Amino acid sequence: MYDPQGVTTSSALHVPQQMRAWVLGGPDELLLRDKPTPVPKRAEVLVRVDAVAICATDLEIIHRGSPASIQGGLPFNKNFTPGHEYMGTVAALGFNVDEFKIGERVTVEIHAGCNQCKRCRQGMYTSCLNYGKPEKGHRANGFSTDGGFAEYAVNHINTLIRVPDTMSDPEATLVVTAGTSMYGLTELGGLVAGESVVVIGPGPIGLLAVAVAKALGAGPVVLTGTRDKRLAIGKELGADRVINVTRENPVDVVKQLTGGIGADYVIECAGSEQTIDQAIHMTNRGGKICLAAFPHERVMTDIAHVVRNNIYVYGIRGEGKSATHRAMELMAEKRFDATRIHTHTFPLADLPIALRYARERIEDAIKVVVTNRQAGAISSAAE
């Protein structure tokens, strides 16, 4: 029986002592295993995972172990459960937690800062200086602590966002992606109504960056990419203009659209040498660039142009500064339809298939979601 000391037991949900969870064996090896259901501590809750979206970073972690790994080493063969874009139902409460109730639907941010370092003390909890040190209180679920490809996961209450009844489970898994896009705009200053915004790269973060920027009143919002299908989705999500860079020069078009001066804000979500160069050259004097993606190798960069033009460049790695809450509010108000990027759904038991769809972009997959809503679905499928 799951009744650990310090956990409120007046639970509406039955919680088993053992749970089914995918764990990472060697590179690209995922195994469905039984694990003890984790126990929430002070300021934590246990979340019954109902749905998880797959992020490109999940694929990378499963394949290479980067960009962050548990306990400072590679995450392989450590019984580690990846998955960070999940949502679910509060199943148990840690000591003294009254901020949430058993049975509430919640979606999650990835990062809980240590709350002790200089950055956390500034509110920059995703830049926590104790990153990867759970003993200091830091958690990055699915990165350095266990994530959501499992029946249950523990979350610090700081990482939870309530899900309204009107929002489906799969849509709720997209909040952290939208929150990352929103954080990009937050760090760019936030006052984007009437400002020109270019989003480079129609991946999930880029597409939702279009949606969020437009919802906040930015204009024109321009999206660049190479695949017309993706660009068409960007149009549906609010892009005033899309640029297929295989047919048009994005820097020229952006200059033309902005009276020759370039864009106020650029959100770079493609992460290649070429697109970073475009970002720099399509930003106007005093403008700002948010880097939300990156190339793995050093790249040739026109630093001179950045300096001569007083350009501001910010790197963001995921969500931050409670932007996920801001994103949720826009989604709850139906300001944009994030589900336009949700293309495929599989049961959690079929995670390997889901990962393949995401990795190989089978049937033009964008966001692949795995669900575990039917009680026992994962267990029965696996046993």
Place this chain on the structure above:
Amino acid sequence: MYDPQGVTTSSALHVPQQMRAWVLGGPDELLLRDKPTPVPKRAEVLVRVDAVAICATDLEIIHRGSPASIQGGLPFNKNFTPGHEYMGTVAALGFNVDEFKIGERVTVEIHAGCNQCKRCRQGMYTSCLNYGKPEKGHRANGFSTDGGFAEYAVNHINTLIRVPDTMSDPEATLVVTAGTSMYGLTELGGLVAGESVVVIGPGPIGLLAVAVAKALGAGPVVLTGTRDKRLAIGKELGADRVINVTRENPVDVVKQLTGGIGADYVIECAGSEQTIDQAIHMTNRGGKICLAAFPHERVMTDIAHVVRNNIYVYGIRGEGKSATHRAMELMAEKRFDATRIHTHTFPLADLPIALRYARERIEDAIKVVVTNRQAGAISSAAE
């Protein structure tokens, strides 16, 4: 007689109709010529130039015409007068100007924005979107409009800072350099007391960045460079630690000095691929880098590290946001001795010699100042 319409004539200073001025012929060709003394318009004053410091950018403009040039083209053979780090005495007032009085000593900022574009309306007048368009009101004296290697220069009142009696002419020419350093710290957030600051590159901006950061309470303040003599001056100006990068690995030392996490702020004043890479790798998670120099070519840059660590990178090209006033206040209060970087003085008539000292760093020249204080000095020397 100098008595143009609209100029207040109750002047304590005699102003000739013609003045002596150095003008740029071809590349690296400076000619001492007679030019009509310019006439200040609304919100402008005429400054009698008493002293001018030589900046590396002057050498570049005289040699290559970059980084900004008059009327959008190269500045050669256009009767253009370079020189932007000057100070002097108010000699005549434009229409309706009562902010300054004839006879007041002033030093200057370079940039007067157009006051019409989006950036100027945000207070970012050094990022003016009408840069190089004097017809829109923009001036960058010594860059796109006539500068200070002359007997007189016109300045918008926004670019003037009063010089206290206790400050010498040469010291006053250094205010815009200190103002650039101060602007770097301003854009880094300004609240630097107790924060770790690394300055890369002990040129004039770097050395005064050390002084300003220390004056504002930053600690530790670290200076990196290759020349021990320059580093020693940095020490005198307040550096808690200097690193000769030919003998120590600056990234390692900075990490060591900061408990392993890296510096809060880095001001990069060297502008090479290597130093930019050092800057990126010695900054802590969520930290900030001000780029105050740049390599002329694209360089290999570790963008991935910037993104993964939520690093903020700002380019600055010169002073901004009235930081020159803040720098002046610290200098007026003798919080640091900027004259430690002033190494040589020549009469304005010997400008070519002075430029050679600056260019070739003869006798370890740092800041070379040319003066025109003695009435008629330049004329007699030249005639």
Place this chain on the structure above:
Amino acid sequence: MYDPQGVTTSSALHVPQQMRAWVLGGPDELLLRDKPTPVPKRAEVLVRVDAVAICATDLEIIHRGSPASIQGGLPFNKNFTPGHEYMGTVAALGFNVDEFKIGERVTVEIHAGCNQCKRCRQGMYTSCLNYGKPEKGHRANGFSTDGGFAEYAVNHINTLIRVPDTMSDPEATLVVTAGTSMYGLTELGGLVAGESVVVIGPGPIGLLAVAVAKALGAGPVVLTGTRDKRLAIGKELGADRVINVTRENPVDVVKQLTGGIGADYVIECAGSEQTIDQAIHMTNRGGKICLAAFPHERVMTDIAHVVRNNIYVYGIRGEGKSATHRAMELMAEKRFDATRIHTHTFPLADLPIALRYARERIEDAIKVVVTNRQAGAISSAAE
């Protein structure tokens, strides 16, 4: 013939040398007079006024001459034309102006700063330290310089916002009101999605504050007032909850709606001792209050509560920081229907009647607009 030196004459619009204009005689005395059509200077345009909304401040200026008056004295019997919420068509261009074209529809901000003082240099042009000194370049049309109750008005290009074809003249007059509401939110931090906002007072600024806050994703947005009809309009404009303070205690209700802690942001648009007190007591620890209205006398204020709770209080007097452009963008995108507050329309010739409707709230008047779109309408009606 209207062809003053320096004005581009290749005009599509015929501009007469004399125009009809309402001028202020004694208190509450408006006279329709002929005046020379004003001539735009550098960076200015001549606007043919097509529509003007009436603001409570107009009534006050006409009645008492405050809060700001021309040339430092009372505005009576000085041939002064009030009216500041106008829109129209560009009719002539000042010297060197190419930012706008003859025939473009524009609406206006009130304030053009001097561009010389410390505040203007910070981008705070509505806090210009040369307020009321046109000789320094400051203009507050309808306050310290001639306004829009006339056939033509001169405007600095900084005060112009283009009007899209899809927006009617009367709607365009409301942009500066929405811009004031937007400025309130801008100064409160701007990142309001998901934050709780209370607007006190359903006047024009308050009602549009509801609309703007909701458009930006704030939630819940609460509106308090005494008149159910006005509150109902607030509901239509997006208020999640309205509170009739004659029936409910607004502080209690706000506390209840916010989990007991109070609201994140309060925009006070009623300006009474009681409502300011409510604002202070319904704001949460560390929350922010924007004061967009004020009582004419000193009032009892609970400063202790402000200090003990780290509350931030900002006064705003009109629009600022280009917020009008942000408001226009939301309106152009039809994010809310500002015309819900436009209740009455009169020809400009009937301005006195229109003012009476506004003053006495006849037929529940909120925004009364006077129009001058039909060529010669004002002349024929008045002669």
Place this chain on the structure above:
Amino acid sequence: MYDPQGVTTSSALHVPQQMRAWVLGGPDELLLRDKPTPVPKRAEVLVRVDAVAICATDLEIIHRGSPASIQGGLPFNKNFTPGHEYMGTVAALGFNVDEFKIGERVTVEIHAGCNQCKRCRQGMYTSCLNYGKPEKGHRANGFSTDGGFAEYAVNHINTLIRVPDTMSDPEATLVVTAGTSMYGLTELGGLVAGESVVVIGPGPIGLLAVAVAKALGAGPVVLTGTRDKRLAIGKELGADRVINVTRENPVDVVKQLTGGIGADYVIECAGSEQTIDQAIHMTNRGGKICLAAFPHERVMTDIAHVVRNNIYVYGIRGEGKSATHRAMELMAEKRFDATRIHTHTFPLADLPIALRYARERIEDAIKVVVTNRQAGAISSAAE
């Protein structure tokens, strides 16, 4: 023996199980008692108190129980130990604490936020929405949790600042006062070099606000008050001008000193109706006022002037945003001599006498410090 579970016991300091502590009986009744030495938990340390300064708020808490009290009720007869301006030596470490070492000298901030609420997540830990709820992790030592009038006190590591060897114990007790002054300047924008600052009220926070503002380069720095002796100390701490309001009109003098426009920043540390009114009327358009004191009753306030002049007013209740670290850095660098406000010293055993000196300002007492440095001093005196 003091060896609680979870506490690192390899301690250089002997820690008794029981300690001597002053506890609050009824109003104004302090009793020296034995209490169990508190035990630090995760992220906490035990501080051996070596010195404590007395703050006016201590007197208020002891007398009236406000402004904040333990567990939401009055603090009387609850075995509560007041005192919040203390420093000492790390005597024991909580679980997993390696940020500090046994034997290090530290001084303290008052507030440890809950790290869970919206404000803490923004870095505004002194505006914690769980203020007074220790079960949520909030601590305000000497306010809502036990303070420093005792041999030992527990502190969250977030509230600790290392004390350099060159700083005496009494000086270190003044860091939190200087940190409050610094926080005022931080919230005013921080870029104060060359800005005009008026400090109203030469109490401890006001006097150190003068020192900090001057150290950061503000100028002119003006101090107003009624007592010449205090004003003279302000002069020594850096005030460029002092105003005895019994002889000069402070608003007039400030206007005169600032070219007629008023001061950029005002820090109000007197907390009366009259001084708040002065603050409002001596601030320039767009200027900022920090309220660091308050009257206990509502006061007549000229809100109209605040609104018409776009003035920003911030209340602060104590330190915040790590400003204490910034203040420490300036003090460690000897930028000003905070000990100028330290007037009297007593042993901790004589706390009642010390409190009387502070309360009645005997011998012009400003800061009265009680010390417990001599081992056993308090015990022997009390036993």
